[in-house]
Amino acid sequence: MTYWSATDPVLTIDSDGTGTLTATLSGYGTSMDDMSEWDAISGRTVTMATLTDVELTEDGLTVTPDYLGVTVTGVSQTTTGTSWGAFPQEFVDFQQLTGQTSYWYSSGGGADAKKPATALTVGWDVEEETTPPTTEPTEQDKGDVDVEVVVPDTTEPEPEPALTLSVSGTANLGTASVLPQGFSASGELPQVTVSDTREGSQWSVNGYVSDFTSSTGGTIAARSLGWQPKVISGDAQVGARVQAHAPGLAAPATLASGSEGEATLGSTLTLHALASTTAGAYNAQLTLTALG
Template identity: 30%
Template sequence: MGTTHGPHRVALWAGAITVGAAAALTATAPALAAPVQVAGGSLDWGFKASFRTYVSTGNGNPPIATKDGATRNSDGTFDFPVTSGTFDAAAGTAEVKYGGTVVFSYPAHLFEITVANPTLVVDGDGTGSLKADVDLEANNGTTDQHLDQAEIATLVTTAPTVDGSSISFSNLAATLTASGASAFAGFYTAGTALDPVTASASASATDPTDPTDPTDPDPTGPGTGSASQTIKAAVTGGALTLTSSGSQVALSAATPGQTATGNLNAVTVSDLRGTNSGWDLVGQVTDFTSAAGGSIPANNLGWTPSASVATSSLQSAAGVRNAVTPGSPAAPGSGLGGSKTLCKAETGSSLGSSTCGAALELGVPESSAAGEYSAVLTLTLA
């Protein structure tokens, strides 16, 4: 558990006896005639994110290049345009060829790997494969390999999403094969998980009928046809942040031997890192002091924490659970002189925003002199 952004601190001050305070969707549609010839679509794949990061630090010129129609997506993966193939939406099968070339070049580490013309094969029984042409040049030319449409990865497939005359497969789990491991110079062993594969295929590249086309026999008549658009959105990691609804807390007045009470200003923890790696929010207070030199030990401040997930009008991401847990109560006398947990979220359930607070109790010793006492409570998020 932890954060890549380091601790976040907020010091909350007060006055008179005060205390500072990241499954594929499936759909059904009328069965299309099988097989359907492919005319449009694309395939998105990145091989493996860690490999792209490694190559990007190298001395290739450039380290990663795209050509022949392949392009780079905003998340670093690659987009390959469709060239040919067929699909059967009713059976959930497809064999679609895509064009384009990606070159991974790292001369200082003696290799250049070229991946081109991937082919998606979906068998309709929950399995599939990704094939490609691969050229490997390594060790100053002493290790060369050329593969035509080799099976680079096996796929775990799901039923396609069907939209009119188009189908799409989203986030298909990919696993490196033995031939793929060899083609990539043994950087990874067979069985290694690769980036997921997302692909689409459609029966037409454009609308079949354009009512404004001068060759249309009746441009004023009713139009027909269908169109589909693939919408992509890059979600980048944000920050782990802590905000407070106030900076001062006034406890109730108390005589020696009694307890002063109040409530901590609510704080909000927002975990927008996209890693779901968990966090802890802890608090510790200084001794209470007065202008006349009086002192109340920090351990005499106790609390009873509370916590809840912040509400939102948006639907949660599929399969993501947001949960927050309040810390254990600390009684006056054994309280916040040492670090105590206000609230926390475990790994796997920390994404989103949570609100935390606490009921405060300051035990005033019978030996305390009259006066206005204050202390600083520091909340640390990590």
């Protein structure tokens, strides 16, 4: 679920049968921890494949890029088994920026056997050299030259149908109130916008929270936070209320669900902390995921 592209590929083959495939790579970077952030990656020339034992024929070439037994640095690479290896270091470093680097080297996961490079095939037609005319042109000789030009299409392409989620800010519960049974605080979830341009689609937004921690060493359990979802605008079905401690947002709960279109969602957040909670400023991460 990240996006990158390669343009202007250049294949170079040396006389000793070694070669490289380079291209200009660019795209967007994100992470599985926070997919609401998208950072643009500027174009840069990157080696996508290195080649050995290349044999050229009249029709082209077919060679499997180097992968097996190739080591890279800056990542936790597994170097055991029959399929361990990696794509070139420059390419793995670029994928660090997109957030999908582990797909391009042996990371010890169950999909390692599917990662080695497959064959690269390049074809061409070789034309025989023609013999230039030996007669001198006369004043009556003339030649016609066809002139061609391509005008590029500058219209913006239609965006691909997609399900996207964005959050307008952060949630601040303020200073907790002191109650006989502990502490209580409440606040509003920043507006959550869901856009679904897929035809006939269905979606839901789920959320859960981590434990609250503070610099003083205190901890508030994730189940201490609850919410009351609401639909601010758009056609969507609101999720059920989740009360603090019963069971709280330690486990994923539905904020709202809907279908094709756009909806803006919100929620009132309520926190109930134990009376024994250590004083201090606490922080937690509320993770929202759009599924569909």
